Amino acid sequence: METILSFIRLCGRLLRDGWNLDWMKLHFSHGDEALAAVFALAALAAIAFFVGRLSRNTPGRAGIVLPALLSSLTPGSGRRARRLPAVLLLAGLFFFLIALADPYTTFIKQDVTNPGRRILILLDASGSMGGGSYENRFKKTTTTLKVRYVEPFYTAAAAAEYFVRARMKSGYQDLIGLIEFGDESYIISPFNTDYENVLTSIRLLSEPEEYNRFNDSGTRIAQAINQGVNLFKTFSFLKSAGNVMVLISDGEDMQVEHEGRKLDDILAESSKNKVPIFFIRTASNKPLGHPSTHDALWGPAVEKTGGKLYAGANADVIVQACDEINKIAAGRIQYTRYSARTPQFPFFALVATLCWSLALALWLVFRLFRKFP
Secondary structure (H helix, E strand, O other): OHHHHHHHHHHHHHHHHHHOOOHHHEEEOOHHHHHHHHHHHHHHHHHHHHHHHHHHOOOOOOOOOOOOOOHHHOOOHHHHHOOHHHHHHHHHHHHHHHHHOOEEEOOEEEEEEEEOOEEEEEEEOOHHHHOOOOOOOOOOOOOOOOOOOOOHHHHHHHHHHHHHHHHHHOOOOOEEEEEEEOOOEEEEEEEEOOHHHHHHHHHHHOOHHHHHOOOOOOOOHHHHHHHHHHHHHHOOOOOOOOEEEEEEEOOOOOOOEEOOEEHHHHHHHHHHOOOOEEEEEOOOOOOOOOOOOOHHHHHHHHHOOOOEEEEOOOHHHHHHHHHHHHHHOOOEEEEEEEEOOEEOHHHHHHHHHHHHHHHHHHHHHOHHHHOOO
16 A cells, blocks of 8 residues: 555656646757657558558448438537547657657756655764664564664664655655764765665665774764754755754763853754754663663753654654654755756656556446547
8 A cells, every 4th residue: 555655646746747847948868769769650650541541442342332320320429539549549659759758857946845854864873872782572563673683773773764764655755864973973865855865874874894883982962963953054954944853872972062062052053943853762671761861961952942852762662753753743845956967758658658548448448439430
């Protein structure tokens, strides 16, 4: 069912983009091949026409003279309706030939409005995330995280992947970025609409060999948040509505300053620009407020931004937290999209397929359309 819904949403997006397409700005990569196909089809049609004319003049194939029928029995509007499948076939052929020419548009600027948010995922890869084990037995939910190993980092990476897939299934078209942090923060993927690119980045980060090469053993959450705010600034998103940060960490950090700026100052900028921070704490078997955690510090801190702290004591809680954030992060975003070369053949191929499918459906379902002309 989810696959069908995803396909329907893809078709809707292609049709919407095609509707707004300026046909006068189309360029063709294989225009000569398409023209050759047009001439070949025209030649076949001409040959079929002349062969048909010759066969009608063959002795014994002449028409039979019948007496005039009553005018009430003469074909009416149904005769014209029978041409509909043929019209759809020709329309599909037209769009197919355009798709065959591989149309594309050169540099364009588009103001796009999509359902979704600008979401930045902050993934903790510090040394404390690689020690001990995390409880990944599921008790309440039927959905499981794709966890590779028992260390908390792999549960955090699985949570990030689960969240991104949840956004995909919900039909959003977010702008998603990814930051990995420890002692320092690293932008792994800037804001983009390619979910698969983000998922690939998460999977690569969760490779044991890659994680073992990450030498930043410390945890500096304040620095990661500051890096996230700067990334929103870089893309000129900070003043826009619809921004969200999802922080996944064990919370083992008491550093409340970064480059002379206190944590409250860093979070104040996030709060002022309405960038809520949702903190999923991945500390196994430690509920909210556990004395060995720093929930008393990070809980009120993220709540000031409009976000929330989730005590991920087990995998069930993490899944529930991801689902809750997915529901909260609803809405629409506006952004400007630039593209140097955008292929447009999917729209024309889709329209051709729809025309042919509709023509076939009419022919199969209604007997009226099985006669021509």
